[in-house]
Amino acid sequence: MLRGARLWYKRPVRSKCPETMTSALIHTAVGLLGGALGALVGLGGGVLLVPVLTLFAGVPIHQAIAASLVAVVATSTAAAVGYVRDERSNMRLGMTLETSTTVGAVAGGLAAALLDREALCALFGAALLLSAAHLLLRPAPRRREPDPGEALGLLGGGYYDPAMGRVVRYRVRRLPLGLAVSFAAGGLSGLLGIGGGPVQVPAMALLMGVPMKAAAATSNFMMGVTACASAALYYARGMVNPGVTVPLVLGTAAGAWAASRLGRRIPGERLSALLAVILALLALQMLRTAFGGA
Amino acid sequence: MTDPVVVSEDRELNVSVSRVLALGLSAAVASMLLGTALEMALGEPVSDQAVPLGRLAGELGLGRPRAFQTLGILLLLATPFARVAVLAAGYLRRGERRFAAISFLVLAVLTFSVLLGSRG
Numbered sequence: 001m002l003r004g005a006r007l008w009y010k011r012p013v014r015s016k017c018p019e020t021m022t023s024a025l026i027h028t029a030v031g032l033l034g035g036a037l038g039a040l041v042g043l044g045g046g047v048l049l050v051p052v053l054t055l056f057a058g059v060p061i062h063q064a065i066a067a068s069l070v071a072v073v074a075t076s077t078a079a080a081v082g083y084v085r086d087e088r089s090n091m092r093l094g095m096t097l098e099t100s101t102t103v104g105a106v107a108g109g110l111a112a113a114l115l116d117r118e119a120l121c122a123l124f125g126a127a128l129l130l131s132a133a134h135l136l137l138r139p140a141p142r143r144r145e146p147d148p149g150e151a152l153g154l155l156g157g158g159y160y161d162p163a164m165g166r167v168v169r170y171r172v173r174r175l176p177l178g179l180a181v182s183f184a185a186g187g188l189s190g191l192l193g194i195g196g197g198p199v200q201v202p203a204m205a206l207l208m209g210v211p212m213k214a215a216a217a218t219s220n221f222m223m224g225v226t227a228c229a230s231a232a233l234y235y236a237r238g239m240v241n242p243g244v245t246v247p248l249v250l251g252t253a254a255g256a257w258a259a260s261r262l263g264r265r266i267p268g269e270r271l272s273a274l275l276a277v278i279l280a281l282l283a284l285q286m287l288r289t290a291f292g293g294a
Numbered sequence: 295m296t297d298p299v300v301v302s303e304d305r306e307l308n309v310s311v312s313r314v315l316a317l318g319l320s321a322a323v324a325s326m327l328l329g330t331a332l333e334m335a336l337g338e339p340v341s342d343q344a345v346p347l348g349r350l351a352g353e354l355g356l357g358r359p360r361a362f363q364t365l366g367i368l369l370l371l372a373t374p375f376a377r378v379a380v381l382a383a384g385y386l387r388r389g390e391r392r393f394a395a396i397s398f399l400v401l402a403v404l405t406f407s408v409l410l411g412s413r414g
Binding site: 077082085099103106110231238240246253 | 307
C-alpha cells in the first residue's frame with residue numbers, strides 16, 4: 001500500500017523558510033485571484049490556477065493540477081453549503097450525473113499520469129480557448145417551463161428565484177446525453193484539474209433543460225465529488241505538495257468568499273470579456289510551451 | 295440574509311448535507327491554518343510532499359507542520375465522501391432505493407479511486 005507515495009515522499013526535495021514564505025504568499029495571491037475571478041464569472045477557479053502556477057510560479061504541471069483539484073473541492077464545498085441549504089442544487093440530478101463524472105475523473109486522473117508536460121500544456125491550451133469562447137459567446141438557452149400541476153419527473157425540481165420573485169420549475173430532458181457529457185466533464189477535471197463546471201453548466205442548461213441558476217448550483221454541488229475522485233489518485237501518487245496546495249486552497253476560498261460579497265457591484269459582462277481575453281492569452285502561452293516556443 | 299427557499303420534502307436531508315459540508319470544510323481549514331502557523335513559528339525546512347497516510351498519525355504526534363497541513367487536505371477530500379454517504383443513508387431511510395443505489399455507486403467509484411491510487 002502507498003508504495004508510490006512513499007517513494008515520492010523520500011525524494012530529498014527541501015526548501016528553506018524564507019523561500020517557503022515567499023512561495024506561500026505567491027500561491028495565496030494566485031488562489032485569491034483564481035477564486036475571485038472564477039466565482040464572479042461562474043467558471044470555477046481551476047481554469048486560471050493551473051496555467052498561472054505553471055507558467056509564472058514555476059510549479060510542475062502535475063503538482064499544479066493536483067493543487068487545483070484540491071482547491072476545486074474547497075470552493076465547491078464552500079459554495080454548496082449555501083446552495084444545498086437553500087435547495088438551489090438539484091441533489092437527485094447531481095448524484096445521477098456524478099455516477100458518470102466520477103468514472104470520467106478517475107479515467108482522466110489515470111491518463112494524466114501517462115502524459116508529459118508538453119501534452120498536458122497542449123490540452124490545457126485547447127481547453128482554455130474553448131472556455132474563452134464560451135465566456136464570450138454564451139448562447140442563451142431556450143426552454144419551456146412546465147405548466148402548474150404538470151409532473152416534473154424523477155429528476156425535475158424547482159427553486160425560488162429572488163430576481164423573478166417566484167418559484168421556477170423544470171423537467172430534466174436528454175439524460176443519456178447528459179451522462180455522456182458528464183463523463184467528458186469528469187475526464188477533463190481529472191486530466192487538467194479544472195473542475196467540470198465549464199462543460200457541465202452549459203450542458204445542463206443547453207441540452208438538458210435545466211435553468212442556468214439551478215445548473216450552476218448543481219454543477220457546484222457535483223464538482224467537489226468529481227474533483228475528489230481524481231485528487232485522491234494524485235495524493236496517493238505523492239503529487240500533492242502542501243506547500244503549493246494549502247496556500248492555494250486558503251487563497252481560493254477567501255477569493256471566492258470576497259467575490260460573493262463584491263459580485264453584485266461589478267458588471268458581469270465586462271468582467272467576462274476581460275477574463276476571456278486573459279484566458280486566450282494564457283492559452284497561447286500554454287500552446288507555445290507545448291510546442292517548444294517557451 | 296438567505297433567500298426564501300422552496301419548501302419541499304427534501305428539506306431535512308438538504309440541511310443535513312449542508313451541515314456535513316460546513317463541518318468538513320471548517321475542520322480542514324482549521325487544520326491547514328494550524329499547520330501553516332506551526333511552519334512559520336518553527337521555521338524549519340519542510341518536505342515538498344504531503345505526508346503519506348501510513349505515517350500521518352506518527353508525524354501528527356511529533357507536531358510536524360506538514361502533517362497538520364496534510365490532515366487538512368485529507369479532511370477536505372473526505373468531505374465529499376461524507377456528503378455522498380449521508381445522502382445514501384438518507385435516501386435509504388426514506389425508502390428511495392433508486393437514489394440510494396446511485397449514491398452507493400458513486401461511493402464505490404470514490405473508494406475505487408483511492409484504492410487504485412494506493413496501489414500506484
